[in-house]
Amino acid sequence: MEPNKIENEFRDKLEQRRIQPSEMAWDRLDAMLSVTENKKPKKKRTWMYVAAAFLVFLLAGVLFLNQEKQGNGVENNNSVVTTKEQPQPATETVQLQNVVPVIIQEAVAAKEQVRGTVKKKSVQPVSKMHEVPAMNTEAVAANDKKEIQNVVPQATADNLLASAMTNETPKKRSTVKVDPNALLSNVEGELNENYRSKAFQGVVKSFNTVKVAVSNRNYE
Amino acid sequence: MKVIALHQEEKDIIAQAAENNRHAQQKIYAKHAPKMLSICRQYVKDVQQAEDIMITAFMKVFTNLKAFEHKGSFEGWIRRIMVNECISFIRVQKKVRFLEDEFFVEDTFNNIESHFSVEDIQTLIDGLPDGYKMVFNLYAIEGFKHQEIAKMLGINEGTSKSQLSHARKMLKEGINRLKNYENGTE
Numbered sequence: 001m002e003p004n005k006i007e008n009e010f011r012d013k014l015e016q017r018r019i020q021p022s023e024m025a026w027d028r029l030d031a032m033l034s035v036t037e038n039k040k041p042k043k044k045r046t047w048m049y050v051a052a053a054f055l056v057f058l059l060a061g062v063l064f065l066n067q068e069k070q071g072n073g074v075e076n077n078n079s080v081v082t083t084k085e086q087p088q089p090a091t092e093t094v095q096l097q098n099v100v101p102v103i104i105q106e107a108v109a110a111k112e113q114v115r116g117t118v119k120k121k122s123v124q125p126v127s128k129m130h131e132v133p134a135m136n137t138e139a140v141a142a143n144d145k146k147e148i149q150n151v152v153p154q155a156t157a158d159n160l161l162a163s164a165m166t167n168e169t170p171k172k173r174s175t176v177k178v179d180p181n182a183l184l185s186n187v188e189g190e191l192n193e194n195y196r197s198k199a200f201q202g203v204v205k206s207f208n209t210v211k212v213a214v215s216n217r218n219y220e
Numbered sequence: 221m222k223v224i225a226l227h228q229e230e231k232d233i234i235a236q237a238a239e240n241n242r243h244a245q246q247k248i249y250a251k252h253a254p255k256m257l258s259i260c261r262q263y264v265k266d267v268q269q270a271e272d273i274m275i276t277a278f279m280k281v282f283t284n285l286k287a288f289e290h291k292g293s294f295e296g297w298i299r300r301i302m303v304n305e306c307i308s309f310i311r312v313q314k315k316v317r318f319l320e321d322e323f324f325v326e327d328t329f330n331n332i333e334s335h336f337s338v339e340d341i342q343t344l345i346d347g348l349p350d351g352y353k354m355v356f357n358l359y360a361i362e363g364f365k366h367q368e369i370a371k372m373l374g375i376n377e378g379t380s381k382s383q384l385s386h387a388r389k390m391l392k393e394g395i396n397r398l399k400n401y402e403n404g405t406e
Contacts, residue, residue, distance in 0.1 A: 007360040013338045018254035029275050
């Protein structure tokens with residue numbers, strides 16, 4: 001399988017051969033080379049951009065975390081407020097106990113369920129409180145039932161109001177807390193602008209008077 | 221002394237070209253391009269395609285110039301890059317698959333005497349399928365061993381041998397046809 005005579009002849013003749021490339025070939029190679037040369041510094045720049053972007057994100061993240069920490073403090077205060085207001089429905093249920101002692105004696109378990117639901121959600125208790133008297137209609141007089149039904153909706157309405165108030169107040173507080181700096185800066189900016197415009201107007205006015213005086217003198 | 225001076229000159233030009241000196245790069249290109257295009261043409265029938273391959277190979281030459289360690293000849297280094305580029309072009313673009321038959325015979329190719337022109341030789345090689353052509357070029361023209369060819373093309377050594385024997389058989393037929401044609405016209 002050694003290269004033989006004719007193959008050596010092939011090789012020798014092919015080795016001697018030269019094919020002149022087209023004139024465009026060097027221009028194309030030149031263009032390709034300059035493209036790759038231009039690419040290299042760009043790569044370095046993009047690296048810098050990436051690093052800069054990373055730093056910006058890091059800074060933004062740190063600032064955001066700091067803000068969140070401050071925000072958490074505010075939220076904690078809010079939660080304290082809600083816990084203060086939560087006992088109120090409990091006292092109302094106590095009032096209910098005073099009004100209808102018979103029912104509570106008969107259905108203690110039911111009352112506990114009601115308490116739990118009142119604390120969690122103020123809408124559910126309405127249906128459940130309706131059910132409780134329905135269960136005890138045989139034992140209690142019709143007048144008492146009416147009283148219960150009248151009292152219960154009021155209590156739930158109060159709960160609704162209280163929960164609504166607690167839901168609304170934190171939002172207002174947070175917005176008020178965030179605003180002052182922005183507001184102050186805005187007002188400062190406006191003050192500056194006002195001051196500038198006033199000063200400018202004053203300058204223009206005095207300039208005009210001088211102008212008028214000069215023109216009058218010229219006429220004279 | 222002259223040879224040493226020439227060698228030093230080539231070394232300097234290579235160093236300059238490695239630093240993206242376009243003038244030095246053009247000097248290297250002008251010196252080697254005609255021969256390299258001839259080599260690419262052995263593997264690819266279309267001259268325009270061969271030129272495209274040569275340009276991409278020269279791109280690789282210039283971008284990897286710093287890796288050249290002046291151990292072998294510079295021309296040999298460029299030539300190796302050209303051949304590799306041709307092989308990868310044929311394998312990727314033309315999706316050549318080798319028949320792993322490992323069947324080969326000692327041929328009676330040896331004692332043929334001929335005085336073909338380079339054009340005739342090229343048409344004979346062009347007539348080979350891409351797989352045969354690659355193995356034949358690598359073995360007979362570039363002087364690689366079957367083991368090396370097998371590694372370069374990702375095939376078995378036996379496949380390389382069988383491809384060569386097939387190529388030789390086809391070439392023999394082609395040579396006979398050419399001889400008959402020449403005799404017929406004479």
